[in-house]
Amino acid sequence: MNPRKPAVLFVCVKNGGKSQMAAGLMLKELTDQGRPDAVDISSAGTLPGKQINALSAEVLNEVGVDITGQRPTQLTEEAMLDAGHVVVLGAEAKVPELEGVTVERWITDEPSERGIEGRERMELVRDDIQRHVKELVARLA
Template sequence: MSDKPSVLFVCVHNAGRSQMAAGWLRHLAGDAVEVRSAGSAPAETINPAAVEAMREVGIDITDQTPRKLEWETAESSDVIITMGCGDACPIFPGKRYEDWKLEDPAGKGVDAVRPIRDEIKTRIEVLLADLIPAA
């Protein structure tokens, strides 16, 4: 049993927003937080514009693959952050939920994805400060 918090990012395709959020949290938290991501209807591959936008800030998400949201993954997560998955996201009593209203990067070029990436970083920094307060 681990004492570190687990965070699950969920969006529809698990190819853009949730992958960028997971990338930011892994980058900023190191191994202090267990990071998971999934989608209600996962795509075949990660959005290339999201990959490029993250590469520009030194974060490589090319090794990630879209995954189907599994009930057990959500149930075992401490924090569940949804990004437009609607009714497909399971609800568990006692879990911390946040719904981040973010533009969907699907079908957009890297110029349009950069502001989404940057907004996600800001939200991750706030989340991380709450999950692991400074000593």
């Protein structure tokens, strides 16, 4: 019997920053381990924006991750069921509880609460998400 390949769906409100960063960082982590296809990775937003956050893309590019070709996507129950494992980034996004779907929430560092804005804020957010991603890869792949 062939066990189902693990899948994860990253969710935030706009799907322009944190969830896209998490998806890109997870793909990079798996690729660095020589296993880019070990986990199906997707992302979505509860109220998707129009485009990728430029600063998110910029700070990811610094660590070898390119999300500039991605587009925000609407979260659907079908996508949640397909993945089976949903990671919600931050406290704002609300997702439905669905039978058979594991949901975990990452309360990520929010440097703006400490008065840190702009590029420095986004680098700290990236690094915190990367730490969470490494732990998730160790569990799933």
